[in-house]
Every structure is written in C-alpha cells, then in structure tokens.
Amino acid sequence: MLNVALPKGRLGEKVYKMLEKAGYSCEDMLKDTRKLVFTDEKSGVSYFWVKPSDVTVYVEHGVADIGVAGKDILAESQADVYELLDLKTGKCRMCVASVNGFREDTSRPLRVATKFPRVAEKFYASKNRDIEVIKLYGSIELAPILGLSDVIVDIVETGTTLRENNMCVLEEIFHISARLIANKARYKFKRNEVDAAVARLKKEIPDD
Ligand code: PRP
Numbered sequence: 001m002l003n004v005a006l007p008k009g010r011l012g013e014k015v016y017k018m019l020e021k022a023g024y025s026c027e028d029m030l031k032d033t034r035k036l037v038f039t040d041e042k043s044g045v046s047y048f049w050v051k052p053s054d055v056t057v058y059v060e061h062g063v064a065d066i067g068v069a070g071k072d073i074l075a076e077s078q079a080d081v082y083e084l085l086d087l088k089t090g091k092c093r094m095c096v097a098s099v100n101g102f103r104e105d106t107s108r109p110l111r112v113a114t115k116f117p118r119v120a121e122k123f124y125a126s127k128n129r130d131i132e133v134i135k136l137y138g139s140i141e142l143a144p145i146l147g148l149s150d151v152i153v154d155i156v157e158t159g160t161t162l163r164e165n166n167m168c169v170l171e172e173i174f175h176i177s178a179r180l181i182a183n184k185a186r187y188k189f190k191r192n193e194v195d196a197a198v199a200r201l202k203k204e205i206p207d208d
C-alpha cells in the first residue's frame with residue numbers, strides 16, 4: 001500500500017486526475033465530502049487530503065510515503081525529503097513586488113511582507129541587503145498598499161492580483177511547479193512501488 005499526501009484544493013485535484021490516469025484511482029476522491037482519508041485496496045493506494053503547506057510535514061514524518069507540494073512550500077519548509085519528479089503543473093513564480101512607482105530607500109532595511117520568510121531572507125542575504133521580515137498569512141498585497149511594508153515576496157500566477165491593485169513585479173526569485181516528494185526512509189523501504197508510480201506518473205506529465 002502506497003500512502004500519498006495530496007494538497008487539498010485545485011492543484012491536488014489536478015494531480016489526483018494524473019494519478020488516476022496513471023492507474024492509482026480511488027473511489028469518491030473527488031466527491032464533495034469532508035472525508036480526509038481514501039483507500040483503494042485494488043489500486044494499492046491510500047490518499048490523505050492535507051493542507052498544502054502541511055504536505056511536507058506528513059512526508060517528512062513518514063506517515064505519507066510520497067506527496068505533492070509546490071516548489072514554494074518545499075523552499076520555505078526546507079524539508080529533508082527526496083524530490084522525485086517535476087509534475088509541471090501548478091506553475092507560477094516567486095517574485096518581489098510592490099506598488100507602481102516604488103523607489104527603494106537603500107539607507108535603511110527593506111521591509112518585506114511575506115508568507116515565505118525563509119525564502120525572503122535567503123534571497124536578500126544573497127544580495128547582502130538588510131531586511132525586516134513582516135510575516136503575514138494571506139492577502140499579502142495589502143501590506144505595501146497600506147504602508148505596512150515596502151515590498152512583498154509572494155507568488156504571482158496570472159498577475160491579476162498585482163495589476164488590479166496597481167502593483168508590479170520588481171524581481172523574479174524562482175519558478176514554481178508541483179513536485180512529487182518522498183520520505184527518505186520510506187523510499188528505501190518501498191523503492192519498487194515508488195519507482196513504479198514515478199514511471200507511470202511520468203507519462204501523465206503535461207508537455208511544456
Ligand atoms: C496567491 C498569492 C497572490 C495570488 C496571485 O494568493 O499570494 O495573492 O494568489 O495570483 P494571481 O497572480 O493569479 O493574481 P492566494 O489566492 O493563495 O490567497 P492568499 O492571499 O490568501 O494567500
């Protein structure tokens with residue numbers, strides 16, 4: 001039995017459809033229910049719907065053998081897991097953004113609002129720029145609009161949120177897509193099963 005942690009939401013549903021096509025279907029997975037664990041003996045798979053930012057925790061602790069997490073979450077969590085496959089879906093970018101016309105005052109630390117403090121710290125450390133991180137949990141774009149921060153480090157997908165709030169991308173930090181990850185010890189233990197899943201899933205990855 002392969003235990004798989006999937007991120008609840010649109011990305012998880014998309015990836016589940018890839019897994020289904022790859023032969024790992026599980027009845028009722030996409031039904032509108034509050035159930036969290038789904039097992040299919042025939043497919044040899046057990047799925048858990050997990051909050052996206054918690055997938056790395058379930059995989060790192062080994063209660064899930066494998067899981068699916070965005071590169072943003074992997075970078076922020078610094079989880080000690082194997083990254084097996086780029087699923088080439090859920091594509092977006094980690095960016096620095098601010099209000100149109102923003103001018104940086106280099107004489108003082110830059111105030112950076114973000115859900116991704118480690119990503120922000122690492123990025124600015126590489127540029128030798130002092131920052132003050134302001135950790136937020138959502139609607140990050142509000143911070144520079146209201147003067148809480150100078151810039152944000154956040155995900156940009158279509159760019160609509162920035163555009164509609166008179167903001168723009170200042171710098172791109174890295175590209176994001178969903179990755180298949182594995183617990184290191186569980187991978188050794190279930191190597192044949194996991195490798196078979198990777199091989200079958202590879203065929204379902206969309207073309208670039
Ligand atoms: C994410 C991100 C941006 C938005 C970008 O927020 O933090 O706010 O999506 O998408 P866009 O470029 O297509 O407009 P999310 O929807 O996850 O909600 P949040 O603000 O609660 O984090």
